Amino acid sequence: MIDVVLPCLNEAEALPWVLTRMPDGFRPLVVDNASTDGSARVAADHGARVVPAPDRGFGAACHAGLAAAETEVVCVMDADASLDPAELPRLAAALAAIQAAGATGLVLGRRRPSGRGAWPPHARLGNAVLARSLNRRAGTRLHDLGPMRAARRDALLALGLRDRRFGYPLEMVLRAASAGWRIGEIDVAYRPRTGDSKVTGTLPGTVRAVRDMRRVLAEAGR
Incomplete structure (x- = not known):
């Protein structure tokens, strides 16, 4: 069994599709980040475990989900239906291959847009700029700071991640690279999200995410 952490802020419209596509052997943990649209009730009605954050x-939502997870391996993915849970076994298999070679691993899903409007130009540009900065700082060769991820739970907790905003995904890669982890990347389809976007689908949201991630990079440099 693998726990899947789903940070959730007002995703009641998207959750049914996400939860009904969860593969066998993957258990959804919907981390309700103070939603006001009934997301927690929808998640529970579809059989998910709900974790309050x-x-x-x-x-903050990712960390709460990670702390509540109970399986050796965990996955993290967005709950907005932009990513298909059916892709999760491929990430888990890639992680298992890294572990079989005796290394600690982190596997990211490299987003490949599928459908009109799946990845707005401003969001794609911001992601590319941050990925290049990350690669220079961490010595990685990533193309995307993908929100679909797989790793060992105890190893993630041991990284001591501190950011509780949008810098969390970048800090995870920085600290994993610094700890000598093998970091992999596989292609995953990226669909137009369901419902109103709060981050990458809007210019202000993208600006906030880029600002938070740049702060994490700056702190790492110091």
């Missing part, structure tokens, strides 16, 4: 912030 009242303090708003993407990193």
